[in-house]
Amino acid sequence: MEITRKDLIELCDKFLNGEISKEGIENFASNAIFSDDDDWDDEIISDTIFEWDNEEINFPINNVNMELWKKRLNGDEDELLKYNFWNSHIEPQKKICEKFDSLWKPINKKLKIGVSKNLNLDPLNGLRHNSEKGTTGWFIWSGEYSENDDFFEPICAEHLLQIRPEIIDYLGLDVGFRFLIDKNGYEDIWFDKKISKI
Known part of the structure; x- marks a missing residue:
């Protein structure tokens, strides 16, 4: 047959x-x-x-x-x-870092990222603080930012693969960098001095 x-x-x-x-x-x-x-x-x-x-x-x-x-x-x-494969994002990370004059500073995929509850919404915001024990320093959110204690939930970075894999392409950016992206290809990346000093 x-x-x-x-x-x-x-x-x-x-x-x-x-x-x-x-x-x-x-x-x-x-x-x-x-x-x-x-x-x-x-x-x-x-x-x-x-x-x-x-x-x-x-x-x-x-x-x-x-x-x-x-x-x-x-x-x-x-x-x-x-x-499904973290390493398929390494080359895109390097290209983004080169394009925006950032050192390529990859993260350990087993460490935590702070994410807002719904990552299916657009646009997506990301910013990288200095890392602390067990964390990458990355915070990613959609919608309005909130100072509430429960706004961010910790997840292992590799779990983003099956949620919004395009985010991983930006996670090689150095401390102090921010990004704003959406599913239609919009992309804005900039360095924020205030974040790098926190």
Whole structure:
């Protein structure tokens, strides 16, 4: 039986609708790989099936990634690396630092960032203070800034990968830098002396 992109897109939809489990996706992939009856002649189909077969060495099977697999199967941009691998953001970080005359000062992805509750809103603001123990010094928020104690919540920097991965491209900026970005490509980056002295 020939496996088509349409077949895999239907599986993506079933997973996203809760009609098939992660184990069901893995079993489908494993059966397809080892079956003498299944066939496909498409690199995207092949990549997807082999990625589904082993999430330990590929991408986690979750809703965010399933939407990305579906996009790729539909012929759209492949963003799985951007949403899953921290190191895919190193070169963009260096380019941004060079463009705005900042030292490239990368952070440890396991350390904490302060974020506001809803990072899906635009625009996004970010500023980098000096780091303290266990933190990166970065604070990121959307909407109106607030001085309330509960405005920022700490999360590990790497969790931004599956929330708003484009933020990571700015996290190599040095202490004292700020940014303002949105999903439409707006970008403003500047150095704020007051922050660097705090």
